[in-house]
Amino acid sequence: MPRRSPLSCLLSALLLAAPAAAAPPPKIVITETAAFDATSVPAYTGDYADVYAYLDAHSAQNLAQLQRWVRQPSISAQNKGVKEMAELLRADLQGLGFRDTALVPTSGHPGVYGYYDAGAEHTLVVYMMYDVQPIEPTGWKVDAFKGELVDEPGLGKVLMARGATNQKGPQRAFLNALEAMIKVRGKPPVNLIVLAEGEEELGSPHYPEVVAKYEAQLRKADGVFFPMNTQGRDGQASMFLGVKGILYFELEARGNDKTGGSQKSEVHGSMAATLDSPTWRLVQALSTLTTADGEIAVPGYRDAIRPPNAEEQRLYNGLIGKREQDAAKTLQVLGASRWKNGRSVREAVASELFDTTLNIDGLVAGYTGEGVKTILPHRAVAKVDSRLVPNQTPEQALALIRKQLDAQGFDDIEVRQLSGYPPAQTSVDAPLSRAALGTYRKYGLTPTIAPRIAGSAPYYVFTQTLGLPMISGGLGHGSGAHAPNEYMVVQPQADSKIASLAQAERFYVDLLYALSDALKQAPAKGK
Amino acid sequence: MPRRSPLSCLLSALLLAAPAAAAPPPKIVITETAAFDATSVPAYTGDYADVYAYLDAHSAQNLAQLQRWVRQPSISAQNKGVKEMAELLRADLQGLGFRDTALVPTSGHPGVYGYYDAGAEHTLVVYMMYDVQPIEPTGWKVDAFKGELVDEPGLGKVLMARGATNQKGPQRAFLNALEAMIKVRGKPPVNLIVLAEGEEELGSPHYPEVVAKYEAQLRKADGVFFPMNTQGRDGQASMFLGVKGILYFELEARGNDKTGGSQKSEVHGSMAATLDSPTWRLVQALSTLTTADGEIAVPGYRDAIRPPNAEEQRLYNGLIGKREQDAAKTLQVLGASRWKNGRSVREAVASELFDTTLNIDGLVAGYTGEGVKTILPHRAVAKVDSRLVPNQTPEQALALIRKQLDAQGFDDIEVRQLSGYPPAQTSVDAPLSRAALGTYRKYGLTPTIAPRIAGSAPYYVFTQTLGLPMISGGLGHGSGAHAPNEYMVVQPQADSKIASLAQAERFYVDLLYALSDALKQAPAKGK
Secondary structure, rough: OOOOOHHHHHHHHHEEEEEEOOOOOOOOOOOOOOOHHHHHOOOOOOOOOHHHHHHHHOOOHHHHHHHHHHOOOHHHHEOOHHHHHHHHHHHHHHHHHOOOEEEEOOOOOOOEEEEOOEEEEOEEEEEEOOOOOOOOOOOOOOOOOOOOOEEEEOOOOEEEEOOOOOOHHHHHHHHHHEEEHHHOOOOOOOEEEEEOOHHHOOOOOOOOHHHHHOHHHHOOOOOEEEEEEOEEEOOOOOEOEEEEEEEEEEEEEEOOOEEEEEOOOEEEEEHHHOOOHHHHHHHHHHHHOOOOOOOOOOOOOOOOOOOHHHHHHHHHHHHHHHHHHHHHHHHHHHHHOOOHHOOHHHHHHHHHHHHOOEEEEEEEEEEEOOOOEEOOEEEEEEEEEEEEEOOHHHHHHHHHHHHHHHHOOOOOEEEEEEEEEEEEEOOOOOOOHHHHHHHHHOOOOOOOOEEOOEEOOOOOHHHHOOOOOOEEEEOOOOOOOOOOEEEEEEEEOOOOOOOOHHHHHHHHHHHHHHHHHHHHOOOOOOO | OOOOOHHHHHHHHHHHHOOOOOOOOOOOOOOOOOOOOOHHOOOOOOOHHHHHHHHHHHHHHHHHHHHHHOOOOOOOOOOOOOHHHOOOOOOOHHHHOEEEEEEEEEOOOEEEEEEEEEOOOOOEEEEOOOOEEOOOOOOOOOOOOEEEEEEOOOOOEEEEOOOOOHHHHEEEEEHHHHHHHEEEHHOOOOEEEEEEEEHHHHHHHHHHHHHHHHHHHHHHOOEEEEEEOOEEEOOOOEEEEEEEEEEEEEEEEEOEEEEEOOOOEEEEEHHHHOOOOHHHHHHHHHOOOOOOOOOOOOOOOOOOOOOOHHHHHHHHHHHHHHHHHHHHHHHHHHOOOOHHOOOOOOHHHHHHHHOOOOOOEEEEEEEEOOOOEEEEEEEEEEEEEEEOOOOOOOHHHHHHHHHHHHHOOOOOEEEEEEEOOOEEOOOOHHHHHHHHHHHHOOOOOOOOOEEOOEEEEOOOOHHHOOOOOOOEOOOOOOOOOOOOOOOOEEEOOOOOOOOHHHHHHHHHHHHHHHHHHOOOOOOOOOO
């Protein structure tokens, strides 16, 4: 072993102290070679021509239903129209023949409950969200709540409005399909529990209260469904079997006795010579959470994560070809010229499906306007979210953040959790999953199937708390969720592979019957 | 020399890599033992009883003049009433008998010029600022532009309004004094050039344009004066002989080809798995500029600073006793429980007078509202200011920041200078300084004298560009500049040592004569 001089030791010390070079992306090893083959699932053979005909005959009324929904604002973050939309949904359910309906008070915005008794042995829960994102101050080319139809080049006629695709459009399309079933066939093939929340866009902080209130009824259900536009611009359908969990928290530095700074108010900027700055504290504290290039640097943060299992690896192998094919286009749409830290498409998709994140959603201190104002702010806040994959939990993740801050000397930084829940997942081999796949197959579609999306939703209340399989799906295409000019296609142009509104509704008819058949594979729990 | 094992080497490397422990405050060595003794300057002996009597007889009208000024909003940051205030000031000068007056167009808000020809051999420039800070949304107990008189416990009757003390009150009080001189004695003892700007609160970005326009006239002047309330709540007067310079810049990280991220818009927060975050880049870049506890860590940043000279050290010795005496109270007013990183009062005052700063004035990225919104912002901005002491320059300071960012691998961070100018200073032994001191002495006051204040003003255009001595001063007390409920005392309560408005005006009469006498020590430059 070579003897190292103090000088070389110092040099290596300095090298270590220098900022980390581009950290390698996390290694996610795919050892399976087989790919999940969606074409192996037989096409659904059900046919409900009488119901389809009803839908076709009522297409104008059905479109008007979507317009009625998007014209009712329901911005949860600003408490704008939320109560009215909750009542509108409840009344619609009642009008459709739901036996029991109720607004469900919570500590936040109310939930909406509805029970449709079809006299069936099995029960399907339909998850809904009735709230929408705030309106962006610029960029909208129509009134976001006017429910206007717009001719979009390359797409056809679209409903352009806040909530058009996220999530009022597909949800009301599903209810249109349900209405057609009831009108033509008297009732749906399963009992239905609609359980909606008005705080999805806030991170679903009180949805567990809604679920808890109806836990007894929910425990009798056999599965959960969420209506969704899943087609891309090219008509390609996609399915996802799960969601990531989330931890959302704020880090706040403010003046205090230990590390100084004003505890009362901002002071003149020149006082930086004599007073401590909570903003520098926050910056320094945050900087200990990632490497120089933004990779997570919290010790042990990934330790809990289980490697992708065999099913997940097969699903990955099944979708990666399409993702590689679309990669350049996808980057272009995102306005980016590379994947994170130069990851390959394969690595980026592996991160998207199997890795956790640590993202700064917002950062604010002091004067944030244009031009010059010199103040020394007395507080600084960062909003941070972390997407959680199996087997992370919000509690563990937050504890690791706290531990790292403390270890680096930042115990003066306050950490406040605003939201947190674990991930959720249903197997591709679950009867509900196969039923959905079979319905796509009926329409000649082979969806790409992801074990989970990169985003989060509180599906754990179904999959984990209640132990129910959960599936989402539907035909139709929309875009612009959380952005200006959100839309859902209602009448695609001639050469399009996108479903029209009437076709999307027809799909929901088939899907509800197919899911109902699948539920019958589970032993009946009683009504 | 003990042989170190690779393990001990690694340990020391890790120790080095760990965040720095509390950095010691910069060492500023005071070797002088003598203190500047303000009582060594003889009291001014001039007496202008006829002018004082005029002021006393017109006290109601004079107060109304101040009210008229503060009732005209002039918020430079919001372009509210700026033009109107400029014209109001110009018209006032014309009304007083200024021979030439003009609004001075600039790339920003206009300056105001006025020349009063007293037929004298010497000329004094009066610097003024006619703009004010924006109104804070909460905290005002009166309408900020109504010019209300309020009885303040412990003070007496005050004029409470935006601009009352910063800087309309003392400036109009000075013009009241000038008016009395003209009415009683026909003219002031010197020619006067008023050169006002409407962008002081924006960092004086275009004041050099105003100066350049009148450079020929200004070069014939012999000194510069700025009227100011200098008394504290306890009546203690203070003088400062200079200001720090400033460098104000923005650091911006945005999506780019080299370090990735969206170049177009914010994206969904879950995309942190696959896209780079400009916000983390900004945080990491910022973190290389200070130690963990907020001390400047930019290599060489203090190298240009010259140590305090003998005069500055004597001034420091002359004021430190009072500052130590007031320290606990000062901290209490600031809402802080310690000086920066545990500095002693002596160290803190040394930093205030002789050290540079690096302060985050503002930090903004993504969602900054209440509650939860998950986005991955495509840009993040920090607003930073650095106060400059002799011999720093904005250019050198900015270059060192840029160099550090580049050296640490952050050449993707954009650095945008918004403002920058060098410090300014006049010797305590300059005739103008001694004249001002003598005037305080006439009123039995011994001001604390600082070689400079911690704040900045563009006085370099006078001291450096034009080579003129510059002094500011005045009696009177006000507070709340840049804060709600700004005020200036107009009629102090019975036991107060604060000057009334009439006394402050009387002081300006004496001061103008005393300054005029001092200017006569300089060779006449001609009109």
